[in-house]
Amino acid sequence: MPTILTHVPVSGGTPNRTALEALTRARQIATENGWTCAASVVAPEASGVAESLGAYGAETVYAVSDAAFEQPLNAPVVDALEQVIREAEPEIVVFPSTEGVKDVIGALAQRLGAPALPDVSAFSATASGVSATRPVMAAKFRADVEAEAPEGAPVLVSVRAGSYTAEEASGAGAPEVIDIALATDASSLKQTLREVVSAAGGGVDLSDATVVVAAGRGVRDEAGRDLVQQLADVTGAAIGASRAVVEMGLFPPEAQIGQTGKVVAPDLYFAVGISGAIQHVAGMTGSRTIVAINKDADAPIFDVATYGIVGDLHAVLPPLIEALRDAKA
Numbered sequence: 374m375p376t377i378l379t380h381v382p383v384s385g386g387t388p389n390r391t392a393l394e395a396l397t398r399a400r401q402i403a404t405e406n407g408w409t410c411a412a413s414v415v416a417p418e419a420s421g422v423a424e425s426l427g428a429y430g431a432e433t434v435y436a437v438s439d440a441a442f443e444q445p446l447n448a449p450v451v452d453a454l455e456q457v458i459r460e461a462e463p464e465i466v467v468f469p470s471t472e473g474v475k476d477v478i479g480a481l482a483q484r485l486g487a488p489a490l491p492d493v494s495a496f497s498a499t500a501s502g503v504s505a506t507r508p509v510m511a512a513k514f515r516a517d518v519e520a521e522a523p524e525g526a527p528v529l530v531s532v533r534a535g536s537y538t539a540e541e542a543s544g545a546g547a548p549e550v551i552d553i554a555l556a557t558d559a560s561s562l563k564q565t566l567r568e569v570v571s572a573a574g575g576g577v578d579l580s581d582a583t584v585v586v587a588a589g590r591g592v593r594d595e596a597g598r599d600l601v602q603q604l605a606d607v608t609g610a611a612i613g614a615s616r617a618v619v620e621m622g623l624f625p626p627e628a629q630i631g632q633t634g635k636v637v638a639p640d641l642y643f644a645v646g647i648s649g650a651i652q653h654v655a656g657m658t659g660s661r662t663i664v665a666i667n668k669d670a671d672a673p674i675f676d677v678a679t680y681g682i683v684g685d686l687h688a689v690l691p692p693l694i695e696a697l698r699d700a701k702a
């Protein structure tokens with residue numbers, strides 16, 4: 374039976390949220406076409422997560438467990454995914470469009486001789502190929518793209534965060550877990566990890582966060598940044614930033630959201646002192662609820678906001694944080 378395979382990256386033992394959204398869509402496509410819905414997990418300990426994917430409709434899960442995945446290196450991941458794909462022989466491989474996937478999908482396409490449709494916001498598939506929609510030019514336009522798999526190779530598709538809703542499958546059973554031993558010879562690795570530089574410091578992962586507090590130039594200084602941190606703490610949010618405050622050095626580059634930063638799609642997005650330039654909005658319009666705080670009532674961010682608060686963030690945030698603390702208590 375034809376197979377649609379979804380790759381589910383794991384961080385801290387938890388499956389990536391965007392991957393569960395993609396797996397839900399893959400399950401719908403499998404049901405429409407009478408295909409098998411499969412998944413892959415590549416992690417130091419893949420089996421536990423592999424079992425849990427049955428709830429999302431994965432009938433078969435290919436699990437590659439190896440200590441090599443403890444280090445953030447691409448080469449063993451590409452090797453593992455190539456092994457899984459050659460074993461599963463899927464028609465389509467679906468990925469979440471994460472930073473890690475962006476690093477490996479091109480290499481996989483080249484090794485497998487497979488066409489790739491990266492960073493799509495919607496896709497459908499039949500036996501004759503994959504049709505997808507890709508936001509382009511800072512999401513100002515949408516391009517309709519299609520790919521047909523050559524003989525013996527799948528179509529690779531990566532899906533932007535927030536494009537679909539992750540939903541458990543009704544009546545799903547335990548999946549068949551197929552363990553695959555990583556065949557990479559560690560001595561053949563051409564990459565050497567010298568140092569891991571991370572400013573995230575144990576905070577919530579931005580791309581996978583369900584709540585994001587994003588700071589713009591209105592935040593301006595330490596006092597503003599402290600308010601952003603407090604709002605993030607009380608809401609359990611990851612902190613993002615506009616390019617303006619990244620360039621000011623107030624927030625690290627990995628916090629940047631937008632056309633040249635990360636694409637996020639949390640359930641709740643606070644835009645604090647952000648004007649709403651198209652290049653910023655391109656990275657956050659998939660957010661389900663957007664709360665904008667800006668002292669300029671004409672700021673374009675209010676055009677995409679679900680709720681808008683017009684006012685100085687130094688006056689608006691302290692009572693909001695207090696009220697949220699009280700509500701939590």
Ligand SMILES: Cc1cc2nc3c(=O)[nH]c(=O)nc-3n(C[C@H](O)[C@H](O)[C@H](O)COP(=O)(O)OP(=O)(O)OC[C@H]3O[C@@H](n4cnc5c(N)ncnc54)[C@H](O)[C@@H]3O)c2cc1C
Pocket residue numbers: 588589590591592614615616617618629630631632633634635645646647648649650651652653656666667668669672684685686687
């Ligand atoms: C090729 C290219 C790529 C780009 N990529 C990105 C990208 O990936 N991400 C990105 O963010 N930008 C990107 N930019 C930059 C983008 O065009 C904007 O310059 C940037 O997003 C503006 O950031 P900002 O909203 O923080 O600042 P501003 O546009 O200066 O807005 C600051 C806002 O804060 C409000 N404000 C000021 N003080 C307060 C206060 N005390 N309380 C409440 N509100 C206040 C102001 O009313 C204003 O609306 C890119 C630009 C280019 C040309």
